Amino acid sequence: MERVKFISTPCPALVLQHRGGIFIVAAALYQGYNYQHLLADKAHNASLQFLWRCLFVSYKDYQNARDAAWKILLDCGIDRLPVNLNIIRDQLGVRIVSYKDAKALIQKRNLTALTVQTDGLTFYAGEEPVILYSEACSPERIRFTIAHELGHIVLGHVAPGSITTKNREPSPGDSPQETAANQFAARLLAPACVLWGLDLHTADEIAAACRISKQAARFRAERMKTLHDRNKFLSSLLERKLYQRFMPFMEAVCCREVRPGESLQSD
Numbered sequence: 406m407e408r409v410k411f412i413s414t415p416c417p418a419l420v421l422q423h424r425g426g427i428f429i430v431a432a433a434l435y436q437g438y439n440y441q442h443l444l445a446d447k448a449h450n451a452s453l454q455f456l457w458r459c460l461f462v463s464y465k466d467y468q469n470a471r472d473a474a475w476k477i478l479l480d481c482g483i484d485r486l487p488v489n490l491n492i493i494r495d496q497l498g499v500r501i502v503s504y505k506d507a508k509a510l511i512q513k514r515n516l517t518a519l520t521v522q523t524d525g526l527t528f529y530a531g532e533e534p535v536i537l538y539s540e541a542c543s544p545e546r547i548r549f550t551i552a553h554e555l556g557h558i559v560l561g562h563v564a565p566g567s568i569t570t571k572n573r574e575p576s577p578g579d580s581p582q583e584t585a586a587n588q589f590a591a592r593l594l595a596p597a598c599v600l601w602g603l604d605l606h607t608a609d610e611i612a613a614a615c616r617i618s619k620q621a622a623r624f625r626a627e628r629m630k631t632l633h634d635r636n637k638f639l640s641s642l643l644e645r646k647l648y649q650r651f652m653p654f655m656e657a658v659c660c661r662e663v664r665p666g667e668s669l670q671s672d
């Protein structure tokens with residue numbers, strides 16, 4: 406290790422500023438340290454941001470998009486709807502830019518043709534993941550586009566040197582990776598246990614509470630109906646944790662202190 410910097414953190418194993426230190430962090434996590442500690446410090450430290458990106462592998466270990474979405478919500482401290490994607494962006498150290506504002510970058514990387522075909526894409530600028538999105542879409546559609554691209558990043562579909570090439574509304578011919586990214590986005594923005602806790606059923610209710618498009622909300626409403634029919638809620642520890650995290654928000658909504666769509670935070 407050439408450079409080692411001791412960083413003041415609740416997790417004393419995070420004492421590194423070099424690639425070799427990744428193993429120290431990983432060991433610390435195995436010993437049960439909370440990701441939250443890493444995240445809290447990471448925001449103030451570029452070297453920890455680098456390490457955090459290396460740790461995306463931890464999310465890939467979550468077998469499916471659903472569990473990865475729940476884990477991200479928990480790790481980023483999200484506790485209300487609509488999900489604030491700015492928090493996740495900052496915690497994960499992802500740069501997000503509209504096609505319009507990234508014009509020079511798009512030309513430099515020869516991405517113009519691709520931006521015509523897709524509402525969003527992701528690539529790495531060095532070690533930094535960059536999401537580009539079409540500002541021509543509605544704000545609700547843009548939220549889903551960004552969540553979809555975050556899915557490609559955390560599920561390990563894109564790496565330095567590669568680029569995502571599709572971000573459209575879901576269709577039956579989608580590849581497994583596209584399906585996974587859409588599943589991740591839907592579960593990130595509209596977690597089933599929270600919709601269940603708030604007793605939201607219709608596409609209109611879900612769209613308003615989660616700030617997603619009517620089309621995305623219709624898919625979610627159909628899925629919720631299946632889950633209701635099977636009474637399939639809170640069946641995993643991760644989902645129970647998430648439900649607990651959202652409890653104060655759900656209680657406030659149910660006591661009519663706030664409405665789910667009211668706690669809008671700027672994205």
Ligand SMILES: [Zn+2]
Pocket residue numbers: 553557569570571572573582583586
């Ligand atoms: Zn995609």
